[in-house]
Amino acid sequence: MxxxxxxxxxxxxxxxxxxxxxxxxxxxxxxxxxxxxxxxxxxxxxxxxxxxxxxxxxxAGKVNPDAVPELVDQKASSIIKVDAKGGFANPAFELGVDALAERARSNGLAALVINDCTHFSALWPEVEAVTDRGLAALVMCPSYATVAPTGGTKPLLGTNPFAFGWPRSGGSPYVFDFATSVAARGEIELHRRAGKQLPEGWAIDADGQPTTEPEAALTGAMLPFGGHKGSAISTMIELLAGIMIGDLTSPEVLDYLGTTTLAPRHGELILAFSPEAFAAGRPGDPFARAEALFEAIAGQGARLPxxxxxxxxxxxxxxxxxxxxxxxxxxxxxxxxxxxxxx
Amino acid sequence: MxxxxxxxxxxxxxxxxxxxxxxxxxxxxxxxxxxxxxxxxxxxxxxxxxxxxxxxxxxAGKVNPDAVPELVDQKASSIIKVDAKGGFANPAFELGVDALAERARSNGLAALVINDCTHFSALWPEVEAVTDRGLAALVMCPSYATVAPTGGTKPLLGTNPFAFGWPRSGGSPYVFDFATSVAARGEIELHRRAGKQLPEGWAIDADGQPTTEPEAALTGAMLPFGGHKGSAISTMIELLAGIMIGDLTSPEVLDYLGTTTLAPRHGELILAFSPEAFAAGRPGDPFARAEALFEAIAGQGARLPxxxxxxxxxxxxxxxxxxxxxxxxxxxxxxxxxxxxxx
Structure with a gap:
């Protein structure tokens, strides 16, 4: 029942x-x-x-179930760093988010870096934790190498999620959170189980040729959303949220895990912006102006994410x-x- | 000759x-x-x-040819603001970029906000000015309302360019700079002059219906790249680089100019990141690691932008x-x- x-x-x-x-x-x-x-x-x-x-x-021994994340001292005043100590990203985020918010308010913007964590689940809960504090958020992380760069033939980039949020006083925030691949790997798996062909443009086979066969896609590579533009954004995520923060890139994650069936180990980058600090001294209330934009979007029948x-x-x-x-x-x-x- | x-x-x-x-x-x-x-x-x-x-x-009197941009004092230590005084964005950027770089180095990341400027030309020259200083850059600005949000029927968003750069010691930086619309307005105009149909997915007509007629597209709206994902990124640009910085959004720009034949008046947001500050205390040199990523991309035949x-x-x-x-x-x-x- x-x-x-x-x-x-x-x-x-x-x-x-x-x-x-x-x-x-x-x-x-x-x-x-x-x-x-x-x-x-x-x-x-x-x-x-x-x-x-x-x-x-x-x-599998790939995440430390007993980890106690720690704040790491930083010289750079707009960076808050949390060492997840090999545990999941989520408690490390919870440890760092208030310091991030405080720093974003005083400095205008700030970054929370989580290192040595196992990423788990979606980014939108973290985005919402930042918007709950009256700040805009931009969050990204690598994944494991399952996506070929546009024009390429082999998995290299991750499905690299990209998420953003803007606080709305009257209700739930404006939030998007999506993979920078055309589709999630799980969607390809669902097509395989259902015996259905993939839409064109989702994947290439092991020889780098376009395919609509789920089996061939799973041994080949997924493709980035939006062609070379999505591929470029996904590469940016490897650079900023992998290499820049001194943590694993998607190919390194796959080397470390040896499989895509476990949660990926890497780092995460969360940027927080204070609309009040940015708009200071300028005409108009940024929150009220944002509402007018959202109304204009919804007013023509487009969906807010x-x-x-x-x-x-x-x-x-x-x-x-x-x-x-x-x-x-x-x-x-x-x-x-x-x-x-x-x- | x-x-x-x-x-x-x-x-x-x-x-x-x-x-x-x-x-x-x-x-x-x-x-x-x-x-x-x-x-x-x-x-x-x-x-x-x-x-x-x-x-x-x-x-047309929409830009001040005699403007002398000024640095504006900010309480928030990671924000550098330049008032373009109604002139072009470019001299305002030149005035602020060294302060931006200095602040990004000391704080880890910083933002340069340009207000009351007329945007001119591409973003990549500004991206390169930041990467020349050893920093990563993320740059964005609104445009004028010529793009319908995905699922919508009317122009509201701009072609909102999104640009990124990563410094490379050995040579030219990794830089991308693209419109968040599928195509630039100029490309639709070129199709019209050549009497050619547009590819599907570029535009809708004045009734919000998909069209491949250039004339119908020019009186209708362009579409964002990558479906709802590109639409969301474009909306983010309106929020961060329009509303948050207290400057015009794309619909407001079009109201102000009354035409898309003049350069748009709005603000601009430039973020600079210090890879050295972010990677401090972590294993590996971020610049060497980035080169390995670029080699892996180019090595499989994909083009670096x-x-x-x-x-x-x-x-x-x-x-x-x-x-x-x-x-x-x-x-x-x-x-x-x-x-x-x-x-």
């Missing part, structure tokens, strides 16, 4: 699963918060479905989160067997 | 044209430098062809810049008639 849980009750269940699998309270708390945020927003691909991947990465998530969130807050009988069974199994539940 | 000029000689010719048309030395110098950089790099669309557009904007420009630049430095007889005649006419040469 399906079951409806409050957001808090699901949070407790997921946290218990992680605790029983050997994650410390800091790791388990932060990880369960992002997973529950995914379920709450009806992003099933970033919800409880992800628990197994996290546990698999722990079991993340609206579907916010609608689902409102329902979850009101009515709780309903899980299917299978999902409940999966949670039971994960709680009973812990790391023994994953291969 | 065609004529070959040294870079310096062309610089002097173009500067003289602007001076005779009433631009002060600061404006004429900076403007001629970017125009000559375009010719030097065989970017004809950003070369001497642009002189008339600049003069037309002066004649800007290579064609750099090849042309090497030739121009060696052999000078060759202009056609028509181009020389045009320079003569512009020098003789000044503002009288434009409608």
């Amino acid at each position: 399906s079951q409806t849980l409050t957001i808090e009750a699901l949070q407790e269940r997921v946290e218990t699963i992680f605790r029983k699998s050997g994650l410390n309270a800091i790791q388990a708390g932060a990880l369960s918060r992002v997973i529950v945020a995914g379920e709450r927003d009806a992003c099933k691909s970033h919800g409880i479905y992800r628990i197994e991947g996290a546990l698999r990465t722990v079991k 993340s609206q579907r998530r916010y609608a689902a969130r409102a329902i979850s807050r009101e009515a709780g989160i309903t899980l299917t009988a299978d999902e409940i069974k999966q949670l039971d199994r994960l709680e009973d067997l812990g790391l023994g539940s994953v291969a | 065609s004529q070959t000029l040294t870079i310096e000689a062309l610089q002097e010719r173009v500067e003289t044209i602007f001076r005779k048309s009433g631009l002060n030395a600061i404006q004429a110098g900076a403007l001629s430098r970017v125009i000559v950089a375009g010719e030097r790099d065989a970017c004809k669309s950003h070369g001497i062809y642009r002189i008339e557009g600049a003069l037309r904007t002066v004649k 800007s290579q064609r420009r750099y090849a042309a630049r090497a030739i121009s430095r060696e052999a000078g810049i060759t202009l056609t007889a028509d181009e020389i005649k045009q320079l003569d006419r512009l020098e003789d008639l000044g503002l009288g040469s434009v409608a």
